[in-house]
Amino acid sequence: MQVRTSFVRAASVGVALLTGAVVVPTAAQAASYTHRDATHDVQRFDFSTDAFSRADHNKRADITTATFTYTRHTLTTVLHLRSGSIGDQWAYGGRIRTSTGRELVVNIQIPPTEKLVELETRHGDRLSCDGLTRHAARSKGRLTVTVPSSCLGHPRWVRAGAAYGYTVNDNHQFGDDALQKRRLTADSRYGLSPRLRLKAS
Numbered sequence: 001m002q003v004r005t006s007f008v009r010a011a012s013v014g015v016a017l018l019t020g021a022v023v024v025p026t027a028a029q030a031a032s033y034t035h036r037d038a039t040h041d042v043q044r045f046d047f048s049t050d051a052f053s054r055a056d057h058n059k060r061a062d063i064t065t066a067t068f069t070y071t072r073h074t075l076t077t078v079l080h081l082r083s084g085s086i087g088d089q090w091a092y093g094g095r096i097r098t099s100t101g102r103e104l105v106v107n108i109q110i111p112p113t114e115k116l117v118e119l120e121t122r123h124g125d126r127l128s129c130d131g132l133t134r135h136a137a138r139s140k141g142r143l144t145v146t147v148p149s150s151c152l153g154h155p156r157w158v159r160a161g162a163a164y165g166y167t168v169n170d171n172h173q174f175g176d177d178a179l180q181k182r183r184l185t186a187d188s189r190y191g192l193s194p195r196l197r198l199k200a201s
Contacts, residue, residue: 066178070196098155161190
């Protein structure tokens, strides 16, 4: 999620630690999964020591719900934050695993340092993806990230995960995994949703 080494931006792909997960069909050609994330589970990462600590009272990075929706055209992730707002500087890390065996990474960083919106392989190779978008409803604390299905190769199913955070004074970062409680590590293995499977046409 961050351009520099941090627990939010990494090349490894998440492993789900979910129980009782249910994927809800939303239309003939769509599947959706909503997860209510634990609150008060934000972590702080110190760049100088690579150490983690709890930041339970942090609202700005605390994800409350995450919804992943896969259709024939897009994979959309919607995150809601406990603070009810999004600041001028933030970062997002996404993980995608497909039915064809591809494992992809979405990296988004909004200034002050630099603006970055990209799709990569798990090995860090950047991929061209026209239509990869993000929209921050700042006054509502809602972030929407959309990846065209064409960039994923139109797989039969996908699993998706995400993390959100921000950096303070270039010294440390606050972040939260959307699907796991305090499981962020230096090699960030984000939690993944159950399979979001499209019905055969």
